[in-house]
Amino acid sequence: MQAVLTYFDPQPAPAELPVRLSSPFAHGPPHALARRAAEELRLHLRRGDLGGGLELRELEAPGGGKMFGVLVVAAPDGRIGYLRAFSGMLAGHWQVDGFAPPLFDQAMRDTFWPAGQAELSALGDRHAALREGADPVALRASLVELEHLRAGLSRQLWQQLSYTYVIPNARGEERPLGALFAPAPPPGGAGDCAAPKLLAHAYRHHLRPLALAEFWWGAPPLTGERHAGEYYPACRGKCGRVLPYMLEGLSVEASPLLEEAAGVVEDPRVVHEDPWVLVVDKPRGLLSVPGRHSPGRDSVLVRLRRKFPEESGLHIVHPLDFEASGLMLVARAPEIHAALQRQFARSEAHARYVAWLDGHVTGDQGVVELPLRSDADDRPRHIVDPLHGKRAITEWCVTQRSGTRTRVALIPRTARTHQLRVHAAHPLGLGAPIVGDLLYGGDGTRLMLHAEAVTFIHPRTGERIDIESLAPDWPYPVTRS
Numbered sequence: 001m002q003a004v005l006t007y008f009d010p011q012p013a014p015a016e017l018p019v020r021l022s023s024p025f026a027h028g029p030p031h032a033l034a035r036r037a038a039e040e041l042r043l044h045l046r047r048g049d050l051g052g053g054l055e056l057r058e059l060e061a062p063g064g065g066k067m068f069g070v071l072v073v074a075a076p077d078g079r080i081g082y083l084r085a086f087s088g089m090l091a092g093h094w095q096v097d098g099f100a101p102p103l104f105d106q107a108m109r110d111t112f113w114p115a116g117q118a119e120l121s122a123l124g125d126r127h128a129a130l131r132e133g134a135d136p137v138a139l140r141a142s143l144v145e146l147e148h149l150r151a152g153l154s155r156q157l158w159q160q161l162s163y164t165y166v167i168p169n170a171r172g173e174e175r176p177l178g179a180l181f182a183p184a185p186p187p188g189g190a191g192d193c194a195a196p197k198l199l200a201h202a203y204r205h206h207l208r209p210l211a212l213a214e215f216w217w218g219a220p221p222l223t224g225e226r227h228a229g230e231y232y233p234a235c236r237g238k239c240g241r242v243l244p245y246m247l248e249g250l251s252v253e254a255s256p257l258l259e260e261a262a263g264v265v266e267d268p269r270v271v272h273e274d275p276w277v278l279v280v281d282k283p284r285g286l287l288s289v290p291g292r293h294s295p296g297r298d299s300v301l302v303r304l305r306r307k308f309p310e311e312s313g314l315h316i317v318h319p320l321d322f323e324a325s326g327l328m329l330v331a332r333a334p335e336i337h338a339a340l341q342r343q344f345a346r347s348e349a350h351a352r353y354v355a356w357l358d359g360h361v362t363g364d365q366g367v368v369e370l371p372l373r374s375d376a377d378d379r380p381r382h383i384v385d386p387l388h389g390k391r392a393i394t395e396w397c398v399t400q401r402s403g404t405r406t407r408v409a410l411i412p413r414t415a416r417t418h419q420l421r422v423h424a425a426h427p428l429g430l431g432a433p434i435v436g437d438l439l440y441g442g443d444g445t446r447l448m449l450h451a452e453a454v455t456f457i458h459p460r461t462g463e464r465i466d467i468e469s470l471a472p473d474w475p476y477p478v479t480r481s
Contacts, residue, residue: 004098005073005207007081008036017080018211020251024195024234024243027438034213037070037082042229045217050098056091056218065218065228066090069194073207080210083201085194100201103177103191108164112157158185165191167242168203170249180241187376190238199246209250230441235378267307268300271327272467276460277340278304278314278330281469284446288319288328300328308332317341318351318415318454323436326451327351327469339459344415349456353410354399354471356448357424358441359432361406365397368423368430372416381439382418384426392416394423396430406432409452420449435474448474 018031029035045068048056058064067087074080085100094102162185165177177191194214202209214234216226226232234243268286272279282288282300290297304314315337317329329351331337343349371389375381383389393413400407408430410420418439425433425440433442434449450471458465 005075005081005083005205006037006040007075007079008033012080017074020253021209021211021247023253024212024214024239024247025236026253027233028443030213030231031072031211033072033080034070034082034211037072038068038213038215038231040082041068041070041084042215042217050096058091059218062219063222065216065220065226067194067214067226067232068217069198069212069214071195071198071202071209072211073202073209076206083198083207085197085201087193088189100194100197103166103196103200104161104164105166109161112160117157155185158188162186162190166200167191167196167246168200169246170203170209172203173248175245177242180245187237191242193235193239193242195234195239196242196246199243237376237379240379267303268328271469272465274458276332276336277458277465278332279454279465279467280304280328280330282320282325282328282451284323284325287322288316300330304330313337318344320451321418321421321447321449323447324353324449324451325472326353326449327454327467328451329454329456336459340456343456343459347413349454350411350413351451352453352455353412353420354450354452355408355410355420355424356435356474357406357408357430357432358404358435358437358443359406360401360404361398361408361430361432363398366395368394368396368428370423370426370429372419372422374417380418382416382422384422384428390414390416392419392423394420394429396423405435446474 012033016033018033022031030038044050045056045059050056059066069085069087071083071085072080073083083100084098086096090096090099159178162178162181163176166174167177167180168174177186180186181190195212198212199209201207213231215229215231217228220226220228266283268280268282270278270280280300286303287297287299289301290299296302301314301316305311308314311332313331313333313336315331315334317331317337317340320326320328329340329349331340340349370384370392371386372382372392373385373389375383391414395411395413397409398406399409408424410424412419421434421437421440423429425431425437425442433440434447435442436447437449451469452471453466453468455464455466457463
């Protein structure tokens with residue numbers, strides 16, 4: 001089996017070629033040549049004429065779609081063409097004629113993988129037999145022991161398998177996949193995405209990468225976060241360490257993974273201050289808290305600790321996203337923090353947000369209740385998951401309509417990461433992403449989400465506090481041309 005380099009006909013003019021490769025983590029539409037290649041592949045997928053009698057009906061089964069990718073390349077003779085790849089397996093096959101092959105060494109894999117899978121299957125059969133043949137309570141210790149054995153063996157096999165994946169870069173260097181994530185094992189599926197397959201095949205055949213595009217094809221996943229034909233950036237969970245290594249030696253545009261490091265100049269403005277509570281107005285482009293692994297990272301909390309160096313009890317009550325702006329409540333002592341959190345949990349306190357949504361919202365007001373969890377394969381994204389998600393509730397009200405965009409007021413009644421952004425974008429929510437929310441399908445230059453008001457009962461005085469902050473002037477007209 002072999003991957004086919006498909007040459008463009010007619011060949012693009014030199015002026016049509018990109019100056020450098022775009023970051024695979026960048027949101028927004030890919031280069032025009034990558035879109036041209038993707039449309040040619042989509043045409044074949046629509047027709048189902050990939051050859052070899054390949055059955056693609058599984059792609060239309062509920063949750064059965066997958067990511068495909070194309071990489072525009074320059075051949076040694078100067079002609080321009082593209083490679084094709086799919087994530088994981090296609091119709092039960094790791095290798096399919098016309099597509100870039102997987103990165104693992106099949107011969108090495110075969111020395112241990114079948115036996116390991118057979119052992120896992122046997123442990124699974126024993127587990128099922130125990131559950132069906134006797135009282136599970138009486139055999140709980142045996143069941144737990146079997147589960148630990150299966151989990152340990154599965155981790156061991158994956159760690160071993162990860163060292164059969166050979167990852168090249170543009171400098172001609174190679175490293176095993178496991179070494180890129182060591183000492184922890186790689187996340188499941190790392191190395192099997194379309195982009196790493198495409199780059200590896202290009203390097204090994206002396207093809208120069210020019211433009212990359214990845215798109216979803218088939219039925220959406222059960223979580224509803226992908227749509228057929230739409231372009232998506234590379235996932236950060238699986239590819240966050242793989243692709244930066246593979247791109248070493250190429251001229252590549254700056255990765256959005258580094259955007260947060262730039263920071264901002266302005267400090268959060270203190271709009272209310274008393275001995276127990278602060279309310280600050282956070283600028284966009286500043287983290288709320290530094291994170292567990294980077295306690296000194298630039299953020300609202302770090303800047304406030306510099307401003308009030310004698311205070312050790314500062315705690316953010318309701319953090320805002322890096323790209324959002326607006327009011328944040330800050331407690332100056334642990335007991336004040338706990339009291340304010342209880343108020344939010346009981347809806348005795350709340351924050352009100354304003355946002356422009358990229359689409360028409362049906363109805364004038366309502367409540368979105370969709371459970372959320374983090375997407376382990378594509379952090380920092382969050383997804384709707386009815387089985388494993390945490391309860392998330394958002395009240396909403398339309399305040400203005402302008403062309404194809406809708407301005408809304410949003411009041412989160414729970415505090416889940418990216419709650420407003422997912423509830424706005426999801427088809428079962430408002431069905432319209434926040435303008436500028438490139439992570440969830442919006443367009444534009446900045447996230448149009450602002451915490452415009454906060455209301456709470458002062459934990460010490462019992463006074464009702466209402467503070468407002470007008471939304472900033474959005475940097476471009478809200479009505480699309």
